Amino acid sequence: MAAENTMVIAGAGIAGVHAAESLRAEGYQGRVVLMDRDRQMPYDRPPLSKEWLTDDTDEASMLLRDPEIYGKLDIELKLGVEVNDIDPVRKTITAKDGSSYDWEKLLLATGSKLRTLSIAGDDLQGIFYLRRMADAVAMKQHMQHVNEVVIIGAGFIGAELASSLRKLGIDVTIVERSSYPMEAVVGRDISASLLNLHDRHGVNVILNDSVVQFNGESTVEEAITAEGRRLPCQAVMIGVGATPNTVVSHPQLEAEGGYAVNEFGETSIPDIYAAGDCTLWPYRGTPIRVEHWDHAVNHARTVAQNMLQPRSTPYTYTPYFWSDQHGSRFQYFGHAKQWSKTVLRGSLESHAFTNFYLDDQNRVQAAFIANQPKNALPVRRMIKQQKVIDPEALADETIALKKVPQKSVMNNT
Template sequence: MNLTTTAKPIVIIGAGIAGVHAAETLRNEGYEGRIVLVDRDTQLPYDRPPLSKEFILGELSEADISLRSNESLTALRIELKLGVEIVSIDAKKKIAISSDDEILEWEKLLLTTGSSLRKLQVKGSDLEGIHYLKTLSDAKAIRQKLDGIQQVAIVGAGFIGAELASSFKKQGKEVTILERMPLPLAHILGEEMGEYFLQLHQSEGVHVITEDAVVQFDGTTQVEKALTEKGRIIPCQAVIVGIGVIPNTFLSDKELHVDRGYIVNEFGETSLPNVYAAGDCAMWPYRGDNIHIEHWDHAVNHGKCVAKNLLGGEPISYTAIPYFWSDQYDHRIQYFGHTKNWDSAVLQGNMEDKQFTYFYLNESGVIDAALLVNQPKNALAVRRLIKQQQSVDSDLLSNPEVNLKNVHVQENEDKVSY
């Protein structure tokens, strides 16, 4: 730890997953100066993944999903400022200004401002019963309002929409998913996997409508039905909209480079001196491209890595393999790596058995990403193979008798053996 302790603190804007883990990492790395963690939310930091699953179902309480207590943050001498909205920063003066004109001085600044939900702007979108799920308050409202409601419409078949459909089916509700694209998740996982997840929802009794979109909600004060472009009428007493997110880049500066998210280098540095960014709000370099990841694992690891770089010394490159998971019905879904385009896909296992690994390979036969369905035993091996970036024989990957743990790169040779 090389950062000289000064009267000015390290300020972290955003008390979500990335911000909390960054603050803790600073202390764990031996930083003795002030740490100020600011958030516009009034809730203590909490974990978001359970909101669409265990919390909605009432299996976990608010206390269960709390990230850290006031006592634990106080013990680490982390100054938590809730309900404070930072509206501007000045990198030259090293200050952040709140909506109440409070001025926070800083020695170094970390932006972990997260992301915001895309809103659906159609006629009737202001009716009661139309919900979005991002915050604990959102989840509490949905859990309360959906008690006793039988018909639920979900707009968007992404991971949040899919998880909510699974949760609501467990409660015995009639669920309709409305998706603009031809297949759920196909833009991420490909058409074959999109078809698999379509059939998964249908097999669980969810009504899935694709290649259509909501144009209007009807009702007096409470939503009663959704109308679509193709003339469908979907009866519903509640609607959950999940159509993606937008990184929060409201803190602007003419010299702060933004392209969807705050652009950072491999060390988490923005284009402004002494200003860093991590987590959902950042665009970071991954294998020759700048990418944006909105998942728990990335927020934790990016926050920790960038926090270490705040302290000076030899900078540490962020090289983590992207990873996320989703629980739907009886499926544990895990995805490793990142790719927008792949040249071939290889299946190991049987989709009918709901237990398989699906590999995404580039033209050189290198695994860029992999989808695991109910095969957590393959997780470590898959992560290792993606990290090694060596060509792998497709026949080897597709062979169900091959244990991926035993697939390895031969020393000094550019190939993989078993």
């Protein structure tokens, strides 16, 4: 089939798979090529730190789609294909194995890659980064004879791993270099509340320290910290964040901090689009990057529509992510690098609350919800509408969220 009837998607993760499906759902009849460097069928990554580790799911149920779906939708799934080069003039994409594909439109859905650490002894067995299914399989096999685990990093991945391991009865120590993990995202009070939750479930959290050495014969037996702590362990899990995977590069492709795209998913090169974790996209005029399942799905679907009908559907998504820890469900809506004030609805002690992040005009920019899922819809509406909120009414649980007084900015001036 000619290149003018071919859509190529680089990356078969959450974004890539949903983009391919959306092309078909929108009626595209041409060739759809979905490629990935991984040799395994496309799978869902979030459960790797949750259900997979605790035996609540199996490998087959981790797949994003039944393998037969790709054939039914006439999606050419090319696994084990690592992209080597793109030529935007000839509109070709080349893999390291020498294979080459022509395209009408190209979508980069390459996801993110883990940050790694260089620590003495990090070549010992039993030290893991959790990104791919192969990592999770090796980790799960190793964990069968483990009693003590050290986790480096108290972000959401580290916290979820700690929760899963405690469910298995394993002793867990988290080592975190900051005083309040994720303070820049959720604020100090919420960070302290999360730390308290882990403490109540038997997780030993060490703050203001870092691991500088691993000891052991062939398998890790001990982690040494900068402050001189000696932490016995039979496994180490490292979760210190991720960076956008911009391995597919070209001099004309703007990719500092992620592939820079406009509201339609277009990159700096015509007919090349990008979606999901690998992108830097405009949220209310500010370029941001979001590494979460919900964004990957919705961004991919929107960008697929624009690949077929250019600039037809702007992406107006409100960022959202969730995390399950020790039986609690946490949800975060919006995006706020800074805020003028916070308003707490509920109590931190009950672990059932909603914390709002307001700007200087008392408009809700973001909200962190703990075990109050019913608040999700009104919170999302407040963030989208950007109306001025009465802070006192917002904190008053006797007033339903949907009835909290609001007014437009214009009426407030």
